[in-house]
Amino acid sequence: MGQGVSIIVGRNTMTMQFAQARPGLRECPDCGLFQRLPEAPGSAVVRCPRCASVLRHHRTNPEGRALALAVTGLILLVVATQEPFLGLDIAGRDHQTLLFSGPVELRAQGLWELAIVVFATTVVVPLAKLLCLGWVMLGARLPRWQRPRHLRRVFRWVEWMTPWSMVEVFLLGFLVAYTKLTDIATVQVGIAVYALGGLMLVMAAAEAVLDHEAIWQALDRDRIAPAAPATPAHGELIGCDTCRLVCMGLPGEICPRCDSSLRARKPASSQRTWALLFAAALLYIPANVLPVMTVISFGRGAPDTILSGIIKLAAAGMWPLALLVFFASITVPVLKLLSLSGLLLGMRLHSKGRLRERTLLYRIVDAVGRWSMIDVFMVSILTAVVRLGAIASVTPGPGAVAFCSVVILTMLAAGTFDPRLMWDAAGRSTTRIAAR
Ligand SMILES: [Zn+2]
Ligand SMILES: [Zn+2]
Numbered sequence: 407m408g409q410g411v412s413i414i415v416g417r418n419t420m421t422m423q424f425a426q427a428r429p430g431l432r433e434c435p436d437c438g439l440f441q442r443l444p445e446a447p448g449s450a451v452v453r454c455p456r457c458a459s460v461l462r463h464h465r466t467n468p469e470g471r472a473l474a475l476a477v478t479g480l481i482l483l484v485v486a487t488q489e490p491f492l493g494l495d496i497a498g499r500d501h502q503t504l505l506f507s508g509p510v511e512l513r514a515q516g517l518w519e520l521a522i523v524v525f526a527t528t529v530v531v532p533l534a535k536l537l538c539l540g541w542v543m544l545g546a547r548l549p550r551w552q553r554p555r556h557l558r559r560v561f562r563w564v565e566w567m568t569p570w571s572m573v574e575v576f577l578l579g580f581l582v583a584y585t586k587l588t589d590i591a592t593v594q595v596g597i598a599v600y601a602l603g604g605l606m607l608v609m610a611a612a613e614a615v616l617d618h619e620a621i622w623q624a625l626d627r628d629r630i631a632p633a634a635p636a637t638p639a640h641g642e643l644i645g646c647d648t649c650r651l652v653c654m655g656l657p658g659e660i661c662p663r664c665d666s667s668l669r670a671r672k673p674a675s676s677q678r679t680w681a682l683l684f685a686a687a688l689l690y691i692p693a694n695v696l697p698v699m700t701v702i703s704f705g706r707g708a709p710d711t712i713l714s715g716i717i718k719l720a721a722a723g724m725w726p727l728a729l730l731v732f733f734a735s736i737t738v739p740v741l742k743l744l745s746l747s748g749l750l751l752g753m754r755l756h757s758k759g760r761l762r763e764r765t766l767l768y769r770i771v772d773a774v775g776r777w778s779m780i781d782v783f784m785v786s787i788l789t790a791v792v793r794l795g796a797i798a799s800v801t802p803g804p805g806a807v808a809f810c811s812v813v814i815l816t817m818l819a820a821g822t823f824d825p826r827l828m829w830d831a832a833g834r835s836t837t838r839i840a841a842r
Pocket of ligand 1 (some may be wrong): 455
């Protein structure tokens with residue numbers, strides 16, 4: 407058996423069964439191949455030889471750079487929330503807004519679900535991610551014996567929060583809203599927009615300089631290396647879903663590096679993915695049939711669905727924007743629903759063909775899903791800015807809530823799908839360690 411460590415919680419003693427670490431080994435998160443990671447110099451990218459998934463991106467001094475970027479990001483986020491965001495001037499009347507105005511107005515209009523999602527993805531999650539990242543980077547610079555125990559848990563949160571921080575998608579939503587507005591009024595772009603632009607670049611840079619493996623190694627406990635040879639091997643090779651350390655142990659045992667519970671594959675992956683896809687497909691109907699917003703300008707206007715909004719953009723000659731919204735709001739959700747269903751069916755039929763391409767398709771579906779939020783952010787911005795009574799007003803519609811639900815459900819579906827099961831179903835599952 408692995409190492410048992412007794413932890414006293416209140417009056418109960420809980421025994422955590424730690425699996426044995428196999429440092430130097432790595433499981434590909436996309437195809438499940440176990441392999442030895444080569445020591446690569448500089449900023450080399452290490453890819454899986456079977457499916458070409460990126461296993462590690464080596465970076466020099468990731469802690470120092472990520473810490474500097476996290477602090478810069480926090481300053482920019484504070485500026486973005488305090489300074490004016492967008493102003494509108496129609497027929498001599500003007501109206502100024504802050505970054506918070508969108509969620510506040512959505513809540514006032516009764517769409518509190520949308521208000522929560524917009525507020526969370528544009529302010530709360532980026533703020534929490536930057537705070538946690540800065541804290542971990544600061545802690546990782548301390549001598550090993552001074553590092554607080556909770557750093558690993560906090561870094562785990564950073565990994566989970568990443569897809570839900572949507573500053574860059576929000577800015578694209580802003581671009582669409584801005585172009586629509588310049589058509590009807592004089593628009594004043596506030597300092598907050600520039601701060602958000604800076605924040606987007608800083609967060610992208612922080613993600614790019616982060617060598618996750620190096621950080622996990624820095625947060626490592628002494629529990630890992632010396633333990634392995636002392637006890638006999640048991641169980642099977644399992645790669646940790648969170649920190650990617652490979653251990654010898656049984657599912658349910660604890661990863662000695664990040665304290666996550668180990669599991670060979672995501673639990674009930676295909677059932678959960680099917681259920682989420684089914685719910686998303688059902689909601690896709692009201693998302694496209696119900697109006698997402700109603701624009702009234704000088705007493706004229708009508709409710710717009712996603713498609714009629716795109717047609718209006720195209721009719722006004724804004725072709726690039728119309729294509730962008732069409733791609734993000736119509737193509738991407740349909741692509742996600744069809745692709746994930748296709749991948750699940752292929753798995754069910756034990757298909758052996760084009761595994762590498764199917765894995766790549768999954769990676770694309772997983773990466774592009776969040777960009778569908780453009781329309782939701784656009785509705786939030788327009789609702790907040792265009793509040794000039796009879797002269798011009800924008801009211802959000804129930805279609806926006808349904809559409810936002812579709813985006814979130816398909817993102818969750820991509821998260822519960824386990825691409826390694828496609829390789830298992832094709833008889834390519836292996837605990838063989840690939841020679842490099
Ligand atoms: Zn692979
Ligand atoms: Zn782990």
